[in-house]
Amino acid sequence: MPEATSDELLGRIRLHGRIPRHVAVIMDGNGRWARDRIMPRTFGHRAGMQSVRDVVEGAIEVGVGALSLFAFSKENWQRPKPEVSALMSLLEEYIQREADALDENGVRVRVFGELERLTPPAAAAVERVTAQTAGNARLDLNLFISYGSRAELVRAARRLAEDVAAGRLRPGDVTEEAFAERLYTAGMPDPDLLIRTSGEQRISNFMLWQLAYTELYVSPVLWPDFRRAQFYEAILAFQARDRRFGKVTV
Ligand code: FPP
Numbered sequence: 001m002p003e004a005t006s007d008e009l010l011g012r013i014r015l016h017g018r019i020p021r022h023v024a025v026i027m028d029g030n031g032r033w034a035r036d037r038i039m040p041r042t043f044g045h046r047a048g049m050q051s052v053r054d055v056v057e058g059a060i061e062v063g064v065g066a067l068s069l070f071a072f073s074k075e076n077w078q079r080p081k082p083e084v085s086a087l088m089s090l091l092e093e094y095i096q097r098e099a100d101a102l103d104e105n106g107v108r109v110r111v112f113g114e115l116e117r118l119t120p121p122a123a124a125a126v127e128r129v130t131a132q133t134a135g136n137a138r139l140d141l142n143l144f145i146s147y148g149s150r151a152e153l154v155r156a157a158r159r160l161a162e163d164v165a166a167g168r169l170r171p172g173d174v175t176e177e178a179f180a181e182r183l184y185t186a187g188m189p190d191p192d193l194l195i196r197t198s199g200e201q202r203i204s205n206f207m208l209w210q211l212a213y214t215e216l217y218v219s220p221v222l223w224p225d226f227r228r229a230q231f232y233e234a235i236l237a238f239q240a241r242d243r244r245f246g247k248v249t250v
Helices: 006-016 030-036 041-062 074-078 081-104 120-132 149-165 176-180 228-239
Strands: 022-026 066-073 107-112 139-147 193-196 215-218
Touching: 006 041, 006 228, 030 041, 041 066, 041 081, 041 139, 041 228, 066 074, 066 081, 074 081, 074 139, 081 107, 081 120, 081 139, 107 120, 139 149, 149 176, 193 228, 215 228
Parallel strands: 022 066, 022 193, 066 139, 107 139, 193 215
Antiparallel strands: none
């Protein structure tokens, strides 16, 4: 049987009706994709940027409300310097090239992580696109850069402690809601679906709090080959899941 086209997959998704409100993605496998072609790792990251574009367009088309992409972890700073600089430049390039189109499509871009570590041009690009798209509401595009989930949790705990110490909050007011309000994702629904590419079955310090009840989908496809059709397949797989949130279904 020939593979279904993106449009056919989209038709099936719409027929089913249940669209995830928030999809998170661990984009993995750029290095292996490049190695398979006897090319430098940065070649894979550049190809991966095309997948980012394709998946963002797919998310808009399907009507997903939020898309969270893990683009660069805190641990990634330890990669060889040329690779780190290439990733910073790619981020800058992506923002420069896509900002207007994202804005026109109603995408609100936010970047979460320890942004003070970004190179000045990358930080400036982040600030620009964040301000430019701040009024949009069709799709929340969250780029996690220089991000680690444990650091995000510690940051939230520190903010709560500061509020308690300053008398703005009582210890009894430290609830799940109060905690969630101090995460980067404050005000957003938790991801319904987490996609990880390249076959690895790990969370890798990504959105540990927010993923508590998220459906996991591991694709064997390397990120540069993960395009709109593969994204739609993941959503179809999600639609076939039975989500119970710890309860039973009758
Ligand atoms: C994982 O592959 C991917 C990354 C560390 C970087 C992801 C970056 C992009 C997709 C491009 C730019 C992103 C944006 C948002 C513009 P890996 O290098 O760990 O691959 P490997 O596991 O095969 O070595």
